[in-house]
Amino acid sequence: MAEIKTVKFDNFEMDYFTFGNGPKVFVIVPGMSLKSVMLSADAIIAAYAPFSAEYTCYVFDYVKDMRRGYSARDMADDLSFALRLLGVEHAYYFGASLGGMVLQELAIRHPEFIDKIVLGSTFARINDSTLEIMNRWKSYIEQRDVVALNRDMRTHIYSDEFLTEWADAFTAIEADATDEELSRAYSELCACIGFNAFPDLGKIKCPVLVIGSNCDKALQPSSSVELANALGCSLYMYDGYSHAVYDEAPDYKERLLKFFSE
Numbered sequence: 671m672a673e674i675k676t677v678k679f680d681n682f683e684m685d686y687f688t689f690g691n692g693p694k695v696f697v698i699v700p701g702m703s704l705k706s707v708m709l710s711a712d713a714i715i716a717a718y719a720p721f722s723a724e725y726t727c728y729v730f731d732y733v734k735d736m737r738r739g740y741s742a743r744d745m746a747d748d749l750s751f752a753l754r755l756l757g758v759e760h761a762y763y764f765g766a767s768l769g770g771m772v773l774q775e776l777a778i779r780h781p782e783f784i785d786k787i788v789l790g791s792t793f794a795r796i797n798d799s800t801l802e803i804m805n806r807w808k809s810y811i812e813q814r815d816v817v818a819l820n821r822d823m824r825t826h827i828y829s830d831e832f833l834t835e836w837a838d839a840f841t842a843i844e845a846d847a848t849d850e851e852l853s854r855a856y857s858e859l860c861a862c863i864g865f866n867a868f869p870d871l872g873k874i875k876c877p878v879l880v881i882g883s884n885c886d887k888a889l890q891p892s893s894s895v896e897l898a899n900a901l902g903c904s905l906y907m908y909d910g911y912s913h914a915v916y917d918e919a920p921d922y923k924e925r926l927l928k929f930f931s932e
Contacts, residue, residue, distance in 0.1 A: 672711035677752045684752045685731040689715045690722035695758055696930075698729045699749065701767030701791075702858040704820070704847050706731055720923055728758070736857045742768065742865045746775035753783055762930045766790040766916045767889070768858055774867040777874040786877045788926050790916045791886060793893035794868040794900060800889050804859050811856045820844040826888040827913045871900045878903040879929045881915070881922070888913040904929070 672687045685708050690696070698714070700707040707714070708731050721727050733740075733748045749772060753761070762785050765773035770792025777784055793800070803826060810819035824833060824840055833840070847855075882894025884907050891907065898905035906925065908915045916922050 672715055674708050674711065677755050679751075679755060681735065682748070682751065683734040684748060685734070686728055686752070686756075687711045687715075688726065688728050689718075690725050690727040692722065692724040692726055694725045694930075695761035696721050696725035696727045697753075697758070697761045697763045698727065699763065699765035699769035699772050700729070700731070701765075701769050702855065702862060704823075704851050704855050706851075717917075718923055720927060724927075725762070728756070728761075732854070732858070736854050740857050740861060742771040742861050742867075743775045743779070745772045745861065746779055749776060750780040750783060758783070760785050762786050764788045764790065764926055765792070767792055767913065768862055771862065771865045771867070774871070774874065777876055777878075778867060778870045781873075781875060784876045786879075786930055788879045788881060788929060789897065790881045790922075791883065791889060791894070791913050792880075792897065793865075793889055794871055794897045795866040796863060797890055797893060800893070801863060803888060804863050808856060808859050808863075811852050811859070814852065816847045816852070817844050820847075829885065829910065829912045829914075829918060831910075832912075832914075832918055868900060871897075874901060877929075879926075880905045881908070881925065882906075883908045883911045883913065883915040885909065885911060886913045886915070 674685055674687050677684045707729060714729055718727060730749060732745055761783060763773050770789040773787050773789060777787060807819055807823060821844060878901050880894050880898040880903060882891055884891045908919055911918045
């Protein structure tokens with residue numbers, strides 16, 4: 671079982687876990703979720719096992735005291751602070767969805783930490799379709815309608831095939847969320863809605879790979895294309911998967927490894 675650790679400094683607390691013992695450093699920044707990524711630590715370690723020999727891997731949660739108005743820029747600053755406290759000087763990064771937004775801000779504001787970045791299923795600025803979806807999710811949280819929130823989120827995040835395969839598991843947990851979890855999810859949604867790194871993308875100088883899906887029902891495929899075009903970087907678009915292509919596509923992790931090794 672993974673050991674969950676905490677970076678602490680004065681009032682700052684951020685949970686993380688590590689795995690692997692390679693000479694290079696790989697950092698995963700999670701997307702928006704009702705549940706902490708720390709609860710999925712063992713599953714993440716298994717999914718990213720191909721990294722373990724070559725990389726020492728870090729998976730970070732977001733800061734524990736997430737106030738309202740907390741932005742992706744704040745999250746990037748907190749991540750850079752945690753990296754400094756842990757003595758991480760250079761790393762390869764992967765961020766999906768909100769995690770990709772945080773990494774854009776990290777590359778803009780703290781480029782000294784970065785060797786290469788993969789941005790998965792994310793955007794540089796929100797479009798009208800995604801704004802409508804996320805505002806609906808916010809409304810469900812305000813109404814404390816956890817079932818409706820979970821159902822709507824998974825419909826947009828996962829492919830139909832994945833939803834069918836895991837239908838019983840999703841139903842079993844669809845009403846499970848604490849007030850604290852709902853509050854954090856609300857803050858994360860607000861951070862996504864208010865995010866706009868598009869004017870500053872020219873400041874990102876490190877190698878970047880953008881990965882998206884032509885069937886992304888949450889952020890729309892055009893968001894990945896726009897981001898890659900603005901960065902002038904490589905783009906790979908999957909077919910047949912929705913937003914969580916990073917969890918579903920069997921070759922996704924190998925694609926990250928190949929880009930990092932080039």
